[in-house]
Amino acid sequence: MNQFEGSHILSVNQLNLDSIQTIFNVASRMMPYALREKRNNVLDGAILGNLFFEPSTRTRVSFGCAFNLLGGHVRETTGMASSSLSKGESLYDTARVLSTYSDVIAMRHPDSYSAKEFAEGSRVPVINGGDGSNEHPTQALLDLFTIQKELKCAGRGIDGMHIAMVGDLKFGRTVHSLSRLLCMYKNISFTLISPAELAMPDYVISDIENAGHSIKITDQLEGHLDKADILYLTRIQEERFPSQDEANKYRGKFRLNRSIYTQHCKSNTVIMHPLPRDSRAQANELDNDLNSHPNLAIFRQADNGLLIRMALFALTLGVDTQLEKYECPVNWYSRKADR
Numbered sequence: 001m002n003q004f005e006g007s008h009i010l011s012v013n014q015l016n017l018d019s020i021q022t023i024f025n026v027a028s029r030m031m032p033y034a035l036r037e038k039r040n041n042v043l044d045g046a047i048l049g050n051l052f053f054e055p056s057t058r059t060r061v062s063f064g065c066a067f068n069l070l071g072g073h074v075r076e077t078t079g080m081a082s083s084s085l086s087k088g089e090s091l092y093d094t095a096r097v098l099s100t101y102s103d104v105i106a107m108r109h110p111d112s113y114s115a116k117e118f119a120e121g122s123r124v125p126v127i128n129g130g131d132g133s134n135e136h137p138t139q140a141l142l143d144l145f146t147i148q149k150e151l152k153c154a155g156r157g158i159d160g161m162h163i164a165m166v167g168d169l170k171f172g173r174t175v176h177s178l179s180r181l182l183c184m185y186k187n188i189s190f191t192l193i194s195p196a197e198l199a200m201p202d203y204v205i206s207d208i209e210n211a212g213h214s215i216k217i218t219d220q221l222e223g224h225l226d227k228a229d230i231l232y233l234t235r236i237q238e239e240r241f242p243s244q245d246e247a248n249k250y251r252g253k254f255r256l257n258r259s260i261y262t263q264h265c266k267s268n269t270v271i272m273h274p275l276p277r278d279s280r281a282q283a284n285e286l287d288n289d290l291n292s293h294p295n296l297a298i299f300r301q302a303d304n305g306l307l308i309r310m311a312l313f314a315l316t317l318g319v320d321t322q323l324e325k326y327e328c329p330v331n332w333y334s335r336k337a338d339r
């Protein structure tokens with residue numbers, strides 16, 4: 001039995017370097033199925049409850065596709081207004097009921113710690129797809145997986161690396177979870193770039209400091225990127241601000257384009273963003289003129305999300321040792337397999 005079987009995945013604090021490696025090993029074995037070189041039916045008959053009470057494109061669809069790619073079925077609910085939570089139902093009751101309909105549940109909700117509250121009512125494993133500004137553990141895992149792969153291609157490792165995190169570090173849950181995962185490695189340099197009002201929360205800073213890493217905090221982009229191996233950009237999380245006007249104050253403060261990148265970054269700095277990037281003219285935080293740049297890893301991140309989520313389903317449902325037994329050929333022409 002693997003250590004994740006029957007367990008919730010609610011926070012990166014549940015993980016350590018060994019358990020992360022277990023997830024990454026299973027994720028790597030998912031490649032032929034994600035590329036449609038082979039099919040896999042190991043979860044035939046299983047049902048994922050994919051419950052997204054907050055907007056999502058990639059995370060929701062990749063959870064669903066990941067489950068489908070292992071042969072399982074997906075039942076989905078999107079938005080608060082169309083769910084009974086809007087009638088005053090508790091997360092506990094919703095979880096209690098929906099967990100009898102499902103074998104595993106992926107859940108996103110606007111409130112911090114909602115995933116934990118939901119999990120208390122669930123009879124099946126719950127995977128946190130983002131709870132307010134608190135955590136986004138599956139995004140952090142796919143980010144870490146991407147960082148490891150990108151640096152490995154350049155003959156480097158995570159220990160000793162330099163990461164610059166930019167944007168809304170206060171409300172951005174992806175940077176909270178990723179920072180805590182990085183705390184498990186050695187000798188990381190963090191440069192945290194945000195408006196002072198949107199600074200990384202003190203509890204994350206303490207985690208970084210207590211783990212012995214170095215931190216530089218600034219509100220300027222230019223002049224602080226020259227050492228970064230990884231440049232991790234984030235969106236202003238406008239949905240968490242009291243008003244649109246308040247969010248607009250910060251929109252467009254930090255913009256990366258090819259000219260700024262070329263002038264201020266090392267030639268091998270990897271550009272990451274959890275997506276969605278705000279491409280409206282007032283924001284344009286990551287310009288399209290970098291789209292063809294080989295160091296732009298944003299779409300590779302999203303691709304890796306499928307592998308990580310497939311791995312988490314295989315592990316929580318305890319089928320990680322049976323993958324090869326349930327492989328079968330792909331019957332249709334697939335361009336993905338040609339890549």
Ligand code: NCD
Nearest residue numbers: 059130136174235274275276
């Ligand atoms: C992120 C999120 O929802 O926290 N998106 C994602 O899941 N890839 C980042 C964001 O919305 O800005």
